[in-house]
Amino acid sequence: MSGGQLTRKPLVLAVGIVALEFAAAVTGFVASTLLPTVADDLDARDQLGLLIAGSTLGLFVALPLASRVLHRLGPRGTLAAGMLAYLGGLALAASAQVAWVFALGQFAGGLASGLLAVFGISSAIQHLGDRLRIRVVAASSAMWIVPALAGPAATLGLEHLVGWRWTLLVPVPFVLFGRSLVVRAVRDGPPPEAAPRPLARTLLVPLGAAGVVLSTGWWPLAILGAALTVTGMVSILPPGTARLRRGTPAALGAMVLFAVGYFGADSLITVLLTSGFGMSLGQAALVLSAAPLGWAITSLFAAARSKRHFPTVGLALTALGTAVLAVELVSGGSFAVVLVAWAVGGIGVGLAYPGLYLSATTAGSSGFSAAELATAVITAECIGQLLGRAVGGTLSSAGQSGGLFASYVLFAVALVAAAGAANRAREPR
Structure with a gap:
C-alpha cells in the first residue's frame, strides 16, 4: 500500500465507493424528476437555469479545491466536510421558499459531491489494486441501472405521498451507508506528498463553467466561458x-x-x-x-x-x-x-x-x-x-x-x- 494511509479492508472500501455511486445516481434522478414540481412550487418557471446550475457550479468549484482540502484535513476530515456540506445543502434546498435559496442548497450539494468523488477515487487509486479497481468502476456503472429504471416513477409516487421537500431527502440513507463503510476502511495518515497545482489558474474552471451554464443562449458569454474552462482544465490535467x-x-x-x-x-x-x-x-x-x-x-x-x-x-x-x-x-x-x-x-x-x-x-x-x-x-x-x-x-x-x-x-x-x-x-x- 502507498501514500502512508492504510486500508484495513479493501473490499469494504470498494463496497463503500460503489454505495456512494448508487447514492449519487439516486440523487441525480430524484433532483431531475422533481425539477418541474420544484419550479412550480417556488414560482420559478422563468428561473430554470438558476435551479439547474447550482449543483453543476458547486461541482466545478470543488474540483480545484479538493486536493487542497484533502491535503489539509486528511481523509476523515475531508469526508466529514463533504458530508456536512451535503446534508446542509440538502436541508437548505428542501426548506427553500425562493429559487435562489434552493440553488444555494444545490450548490452546496454539488460542492459536497465533488469533494466526496475526489476522495473516493483517490482512495481507490491508493488502496485498491488494478484488478479490484476496474471491478469497482464497472459496478459503479451498474449502480445506475435501478435508479434509471425505477427512479422517476418511484420519485413521482413518493412526491404525491409526502411532497417534494421530503422526497428530496430520499438519498440520505444511501449516502450515510456508503460513508460509514469508507470510514471503516480508511484511516488518517500523512497528507499527500505532491504540492497542489497553482490555485489561480485552476479556478478558471468554475469561473468559465459559470459563464457556460448561465449564458442562457447568449453565445458571446458561452464562448468566453468555454475558453476559460478549457484554459483552467489544461492547468489541472497532467502535462x-x-x-x-x-x-x-x-x-x-x-x-x-x-x-x-x-x-x-x-x-x-x-x-x-x-x-x-x-x-x-x-x-x-x-x-x-x-x-x-x-x-x-x-x-x-x-x-x-x-x-x-x-x-x-x-x-x-x-x-x-x-x-x-x-x-x-x-x-x-x-x-x-x-x-x-x-x-x-x-x-x-x-x-x-x-x-x-x-x-x-x-x-x-x-x-x-x-x-x-x-x-x-x-x-x-x-x-x-x-x-x-x-x-x-x-x-x-x-x-x-x-x-x-x-x-x-x-x-x-x-x-x-x-x-x-x-x-x-x-x-x-
Missing part, C-alpha cells in the same frame, strides 16, 4: 494531455473527447427522436434507456475480461452508433434502426469505460498524487460533458434538423478521436 502524450495524458484526453461525444449526443437524444424523427415520447423513452442499460451490463463483462484493446474498440462502436443516428436523420430511418444504433453506442461505452478509466487514474510518468489524479479524471469527464452539451445545444438551435445533423456528426467525430487517443493510452509492455 501532455492536450498533445495526447502516450499513457495517462492520452487516457485523460480520450476521456474529455469521449464525454464531449457521448454526453453531448445523450443530452439531445430526446430532441432528436421527437423533433428529428417524429417519434412519440414512449418510443423516445425506450431508446433513451437502451444506452445506459447497454453501458451498465457490458461494463461488467469488460471488467471481467479486462482486455487492453477494449477502450479503442468500444469507443469506435459508440462512434458508429452515433454516426448512424446522423445518417438516419437525413434518410428518415426507422424506430428499430435508431433503437439498435443507440443501444450499440451504450454497449461501446460499457466496453470502453472501465479500461479507459483505469488508464486515466494510473499515475504512470505523470507524477501526480492520487488526489490530483482523481481531480484530473473527474475534471476531464465533467468538462467534456459541459462542452458537449453546450456545443450541441448551440448547434441544434441553429436550424431544426440541420442543426441536429451537424451536432451528431460532430459528436461522432469526437468519439472517433477518443478511440484514437485511447489507443495511445496503452503503455507499451
Whole structure:
C-alpha cells in the first residue's frame, strides 16, 4: 500500500465507493424528476437555469479545491466536510421558499459531491489494486441501472405521498451507508506528498463553467466561458494531455473527447427522436434507456475480461452508433434502426469505460498524487460533458434538423478521436 494511509479492508472500501455511486445516481434522478414540481412550487418557471446550475457550479468549484482540502484535513476530515456540506445543502434546498435559496442548497450539494468523488477515487487509486479497481468502476456503472429504471416513477409516487421537500431527502440513507463503510476502511495518515497545482489558474474552471451554464443562449458569454474552462482544465490535467502524450495524458484526453461525444449526443437524444424523427415520447423513452442499460451490463463483462484493446474498440462502436443516428436523420430511418444504433453506442461505452478509466487514474510518468489524479479524471469527464452539451445545444438551435445533423456528426467525430487517443493510452509492455 502507498501514500502512508492504510486500508484495513479493501473490499469494504470498494463496497463503500460503489454505495456512494448508487447514492449519487439516486440523487441525480430524484433532483431531475422533481425539477418541474420544484419550479412550480417556488414560482420559478422563468428561473430554470438558476435551479439547474447550482449543483453543476458547486461541482466545478470543488474540483480545484479538493486536493487542497484533502491535503489539509486528511481523509476523515475531508469526508466529514463533504458530508456536512451535503446534508446542509440538502436541508437548505428542501426548506427553500425562493429559487435562489434552493440553488444555494444545490450548490452546496454539488460542492459536497465533488469533494466526496475526489476522495473516493483517490482512495481507490491508493488502496485498491488494478484488478479490484476496474471491478469497482464497472459496478459503479451498474449502480445506475435501478435508479434509471425505477427512479422517476418511484420519485413521482413518493412526491404525491409526502411532497417534494421530503422526497428530496430520499438519498440520505444511501449516502450515510456508503460513508460509514469508507470510514471503516480508511484511516488518517500523512497528507499527500505532491504540492497542489497553482490555485489561480485552476479556478478558471468554475469561473468559465459559470459563464457556460448561465449564458442562457447568449453565445458571446458561452464562448468566453468555454475558453476559460478549457484554459483552467489544461492547468489541472497532467502535462501532455492536450498533445495526447502516450499513457495517462492520452487516457485523460480520450476521456474529455469521449464525454464531449457521448454526453453531448445523450443530452439531445430526446430532441432528436421527437423533433428529428417524429417519434412519440414512449418510443423516445425506450431508446433513451437502451444506452445506459447497454453501458451498465457490458461494463461488467469488460471488467471481467479486462482486455487492453477494449477502450479503442468500444469507443469506435459508440462512434458508429452515433454516426448512424446522423445518417438516419437525413434518410428518415426507422424506430428499430435508431433503437439498435443507440443501444450499440451504450454497449461501446460499457466496453470502453472501465479500461479507459483505469488508464486515466494510473499515475504512470505523470507524477501526480492520487488526489490530483482523481481531480484530473473527474475534471476531464465533467468538462467534456459541459462542452458537449453546450456545443450541441448551440448547434441544434441553429436550424431544426440541420442543426441536429451537424451536432451528431460532430459528436461522432469526437468519439472517433477518443478511440484514437485511447489507443495511445496503452503503455507499451
